[in-house]
Amino acid sequence: MLKIEKLAGIDIGSNAVRLLITNVITEKDSNKPSFRKSALVRVPIRLGVDAFIKGKISEENKNRLLKAMDAFKLLMEVHGVKKYYACATSAMREASNGVEVANEIFKKTTIKINIIEGKEEAAIIFSTDISTILEKDKPYLYVDVGGGSTEFTLFSNGEIINSKSFKIGTVRILNYSKNEAKQIWNEIEIWIKENTKNLKNLALIGSGGNINKIFKLSGKAMGKPLSLIYMKAHYHFLKQMTYEQRISELGLNPDRADVILPATKIYLSAMKWSGATKIFVPKIGLADGIVKSLYYNKL
Incomplete structure (x- = not known):
């Protein structure tokens, strides 16, 4: 006999808002x-x-978010979702009226939005089955690129040995001045080199909508990593294309076509500075972590 439970995770990010409904069987x-x-x-x-x-x-965006949450509520009702959890990350966290917007949405839709810190975001993502792709005797640098921030977490011997959240994300990069961007890139380079200098045969694990799209475009089979050579070639390929070409020729959504380039640069830079020659893409994200955390009563 099967037991089926419907759970949902809502991820309110800096670039997009997502609703994931999952059957837990x-x-x-x-x-x-x-x-x-x-x-x-x-x-x-x-x-x-x-x-x-x-x-x-x-x-304008407050009203769009309000309508989205209203729609999500109806979709969850139609699907018969028993439990859900909604998280908002860096954009809502840094907005001066983020809490005010969350409170208004709760009053009008009864959807409670939890504004979380970068470390809590990483912890929720780690509640997925990421451990199943880690070989305990090998080191990994986990890189989760969002619209407003990027979380770096270092694994060695199956355990987390260090983590750091940086205020660099795809949407933020598009709006940084050259001096601001240079400073944050330098900070990330120093942190990665310092924390990976004694680790051999390190590989990256990438998460986020952009690396998932890059992996899909590669045509690689699930479980197979992307190489440093491929990431370099893909970055230059994207850079040579116009925004319009990325939409028309690659089939990217308009809100993906501009941010995929800075996202690729973040992953590629992390590979260079850590000495990694491959990146694994398990296609996990915050919404997946929310669902699994709900099931195991961690939220």
């Missing part, structure tokens, strides 16, 4: 559940442009 006499995605909805509300440039969420 447990067979009789089995303690190991199967997580199967039932629906994924992505809405391109770029809150990061408001938060990182103007310092607050605009009235």
